[in-house]
Amino acid sequence: MDRKKIKFALGAALIVGAIGYLITTGINSTSTYFFTVSELMDQKVSFHGTGLKVKGNVVEGSIERDPNDYLSVQFAIEEKNSNLNVVYQGVTPDMFQDGGEVVVEGALDDKGVFHANTLLTSCPSKYEAEKEAGGKHPGTLPGYKSKPELDLKKIDSLPKTTV
Amino acid sequence: MNDIGEFTLMVALATSLYGTVAYVMAARGNRIDIYLSADKVPLITWACVMISSIALWKAFFTNDFSLQYVYAYSNIELDYFYKFSSFWGGQKGSLLFWALILTSYMIVVHFQNRSKNLIVVPYAMAVMLAVTCFFLFLLNFSTNPFERIPLPPEDGRGLNPLLQNYWMVIHPPTLYLGYVGFTVPFAFAVAALISKNLDDSWIRLTRKWTVVSWFFLCMGNLFGASWAYVELGWGGYWAWDPVENAAFMPLIVATAYLHSVMIQEKKDMMKVWNMSLILLTFVMTIFGTFITRSGLIQSVHTFDEATLGYYFLGLLFFIIVACTALIISRLPLLKSKNELDSFLSREAGFLFNNLLLLGIAFATFWGTIFPIISEAIRGVKITVGPPFYNQVNVPIGLALLALIGIGPIIAWRRATWSNLKKNFLKPLIVAVVGGAVLFPIVPLSSRSEVYTYITFILCFFVLSSMLIEFYKGTMARQASSDSIVGALGSLIWNNKRRYGGYTVHIGVVMIYAGIAASSSYGIHTEKRLTIGETIEIRDYMLRYEKLAAIQATSVKTRIIAQLAVEKDGKKIWTARPEKEFYKGQNQPVSEVDVRSTLASDLYVILADFSEDESATIKVYHNPMVKWLWTGGWVIALGTMVCAWPDRLEQRRRLERLKRQQIVFSPAQE
Secondary structure, rough: HHHHHHHHHHHHHHHHHHHHHHHHHHHHHEEEEEEEHHHHHHHOOOOOOEEEEEEEEEEOOOEEEOOOOOOEEEEEEEEEEEEEEEEEOOOOOOOOOOEEEEEEEEEEOOOOOOEEEEEEEOOOOOHHHHHHHHOOOOHHHHHOOOOOOOHHHHHHHHOOOOO | OOHHHHHHHHHHHHHHHHHHHHHHHHHHHHHHHHHHHHHOHHHHHHHHHHHHHHHHHHHHHHOOOOEEHHHHHOOOOOOOHHHHHOOOOHHHHHHHHHHHHHHHHHHHHHHHHHOOOOOOOHHHHHHHHHHHHHHHHHHHHOOOOEEEEOOOOOOOOOOOHHHHOHHHHHHHHHHHHHHOOOHHHHHHHHHHHHHHHOOOOHHHHOHHHHHHHHHHHHHHHHHHHHHHHOOOOOOOOOOOOOOHHHHHHHOOOOOOHHHHHHHHHHOOOOOOHHHHHHHHHHHHHHHHHHHHHHOOOOOOOOOHHHHHHHHHHHHHHHHHHHHHHHHHHHHHOOOOOOOOOOOHHHHHHHHHHHHOOOEEEEEEEEHHHHHHEEEEEHEEEEEEEHHHHHHHHHHHHHHHHHHHHHHHHHHOOOOOOOHHHHHHHHHHHHHHHHHHHHHOOOOOOOOOHHHHOOOOOOOHHHHHHHHHHHHHHHHHHHOOOHHHHHHHHHHHHOOHHHHHHHHHHHHHHHHHHHHHHHHHEEEEEEEEEEOOOOEEOEEEEEEEEEEEEEEEEOOEEEEEEEEEEEEEEEEEEEEEEEEEEEOOOOEEEEEEEEEOOEEEEHHHHEEEOOOOOOOOEEEEEEEOOOHHHHHHHHHHHHHHHHHHHOHHHHHHHHHHHHHOOOOOHHHHO
């Protein structure tokens, strides 16, 4: 190989190396563990303090809001008989409700309470609706039971306007 | 009509299978009879897919809920606008839509090229038909949109309210037009490899296709960002979600390809590289489809049908193995005639641009599949989020931005000191002055703010270098033209590719500036308000005035909060964020209200409300978001200039064809 080629190979290698370095350090410093609730409970090592993502379903009736501060929420998520208490500060997504699947991101404190700094509800899209219905055969679909209707009471009590 | 639709899908599969085989046979055996027969296939396949699509549309418009797909994505009260777009609302329809676009592209290619090149074109048609076959196979045997429900229900389940937004009609087709479009250059590249016609004719034949597909992909990404911004209500436009990455990666690889083919056209270099890039672009479009359809990677908006993933995985594996083998077997023919001379040259600039773009694509790819890899190797699922992508892609992106400024003004082959001084001095002065002016104004307390500051300096540099190019060209022409506008017009008109490209770069610079400012200077605040209370953000004060419920239609109830927005004591705007409740859907949809100016966006969300008319309001102040969308329109303008039919280029192509026909004609006998 002549000198010119070596020069360019070195230059390219330098760029590739720099990008590789960025990627490895990026992965090391930003990655978070992703568990379901039961997987987290099964872990032998203590994870408190490290960044975690945990997936589970909201326990029925567990959502409590602080009466003085509406934006402070406490709830529990469950999966396969494991439970995790979560506290969260902020606006909750539209689909945050009893039984709904959520992914919380944050860290555990030493009492085992999860402090979430983000709260995500799973797939809002109808794409997954078929799975929820419990069957994939189109013949069974008409019997599909929709989830209970929204509580429209609070809407009815508002002043009515017409368009 | 449903039976017809189902039947034509089968016919389409059969004819496309025949066409693939026949085109290959015709080209290999020089059989003109088979060629004439195969020549009818593209049109027949297209017609069949079209009829089948019309049948599905008809089912949507006539509320035919005996089709499971219509039942799942529409209902009687759905607006016609959305009935039309429900077509691609789910898995099955979107695959049919894909097939429809692919076959439509195919007949355009067919009519454009069939008399032009009888060696490369048949193979290219065969490749396109083979890809069509794959999708038609899925449509017939795995995800048939004409699947029936034995006892048709009276009403459908309706389209997800989140998808009931006008972007639903614009964004998916735009993205698909881009995705599918890259099949064309890919097919010609493979055809060139098979037929050993490895000069740059395949690149020239498909240049417009590349530019237009790139444009649609770019717009698709921007439209998606803008949809997410107005609809999802989290104050941002990009979250590095796997599905977003799936659309982003092909765009980045295609950008690399778009640049490196210029080197092959001008210098006859980087042939293997270009082949690999177009292969990679196509693989990325299929990989993107695979991600969205396999449910393998957790994301906000995946389709749910696990088995389909294996088909796509199989296709990906096949394409990668087959094409790599093909490229390796043709390596001796792909030797470059020239080589790089100096780091300080435009060629080297293109090389580094490519490496950086691929670096971004690879980092994004790695982050997207990292959970799977870590689970396979270490048994724990480790995910990376936006911090990873920002940490890696921002520095690479900044280097790339610098290259946008350097590339067009550095000399070919080897830049001399005087060339550097002549071209770089003014832009560098502008950058330094701009940086100095901004220094006391912008905050520099965090890493992201420092990055933003660097971005602004680079933007000054790139923008001034571009404008100087325009200025110099105009001045040179002014002698022969009477006005400056006329000179500028004729400059652009006679060098469409060059100045169209520069215009696209200006758009890209605007997007960079918008992203930089909005991602580090944005702030938000949230507060529970009772009527009359206020919430403050930057210089704005929002006073909560009232809450009202409106029964908009029989299925939709709108809850609207009204806030008066004041700045410096003067009322400037009334914000009306909403929450919409749809009957039959178990989740409300937030409709944000945005006041958008070039300086900043005020973005107001009604997060929650209760019976006593108190409401939780969340407000974002996002600077310069509008620059992204404006930059998008500038890119559109630039691409239009680039892709506009050019008489000079046509003449050149005709001459080339004449030359080629001398070379090719013996084979046709």
